[in-house]
Amino acid sequence: MRPFSRLAxxxxxxxxxxxxxxxxxxxxxxxxxxxxxxxxxxxxxxxVVICWNDPVNLMVYVTHVFQVVFGWPKARAERHMMxxxxxxxxLLARETFEKAEHYVHQLQGYGLxxxxxREE
Amino acid sequence: xxxIPSQDLGAAAFVxxxxxxxVEWLLGVLRFYPQLGSGYHRITQGAAEEIKAEQQLxxxxxxxRRREHKSKLEKFLAAPGRFRLEGPNQFRFTxxxxxxxxxxxxxxxxxxxxxxxxxxxxxxxxxxxxLTAEQARALSAxxxxxxxxxxxxxxxxxxxxx
Numbered sequence: 001m002r003p004f005s006r007l008a009x010x011x012x013x014x015x016x017x018x019x020x021x022x023x024x025x026x027x028x029x030x031x032x033x034x035x036x037x038x039x040x041x042x043x044x045x046x047x048v049v050i051c052w053n054d055p056v057n058l059m060v061y062v063t064h065v066f067q068v069v070f071g072w073p074k075a076r077a078e079r080h081m082m083x084x085x086x087x088x089x090x091l092l093a094r095e096t097f098e099k100a101e102h103y104v105h106q107l108q109g110y111g112l113x114x115x116x117x118r119e120e
Numbered sequence: 121x122x123x124i125p126s127q128d129l130g131a132a133a134f135v136x137x138x139x140x141x142x143v144e145w146l147l148g149v150l151r152f153y154p155q156l157g158s159g160y161h162r163i164t165q166g167a168a169e170e171i172k173a174e175q176q177l178x179x180x181x182x183x184x185r186r187r188e189h190k191s192k193l194e195k196f197l198a199a200p201g202r203f204r205l206e207g208p209n210q211f212r213f214t215x216x217x218x219x220x221x222x223x224x225x226x227x228x229x230x231x232x233x234x235x236x237x238x239x240x241x242x243x244x245x246x247x248x249x250x251l252t253a254e255q256a257r258a259l260s261a262x263x264x265x266x267x268x269x270x271x272x273x274x275x276x277x278x279x280x281x282x
Binding site: 002047052054055056057058060061064068097101104105108109110111115116117118 | 156161162163164165166168170171174177178181182185221224225228229231232235240241242243244262266269270273276
């Protein structure tokens, strides 16, 4: 991830370290906990959502996306963003298949390199 | 371009002041949209077959999202008085929080798509120096989309709108 654009460093421009506090999180699909669906729920547990580092998405943008998609406070979003930046990836969520897929779609819609993997 | 905090608007909105030159840059960047193809997206890096089977669904979802954003963008830009003249060489325009979110995604598509077009180079400490005319345009769009993203995100971090 890039810290910021060189153009944005021009003196007199306004910028940023921050994130939206206003956007509501994008709700994942609910999995009903009924007797009928529970076996599927149990079978599906154990998928992780991972965000991978890239040199193009701005750090402040990645933090913003984590806040919007997961509804996290800024501090938690920044912590995961820094993990992506420094360690190359961050495990963002451990979910059922459907919810993990939902998050990957949301994150990729924002242009982030996010995948879902089966937890070993 | 800069964010103008406003207490006057009843509905939540972000107001920006933008110069004529910046309007031209913004419109130029938005003309690049969309840049990313569906093939860019990968649902998994692992071997789990049940996940791989969802690759096509992801590609279709991303293609659908781009069609929707393209439609919203065209309506947004076609709206009369989108950029309202405020003074010599200065304009104002307004974004709702919902417009802010899809515009950020549109700008990021241009940024990431241009980066892919450039061969996914490392951008720090410096991008490639020898460029064709097409690559130079892609690099300009990449940098400008990042600039506009930073201004929009700065507004998100500013005072609550409305």
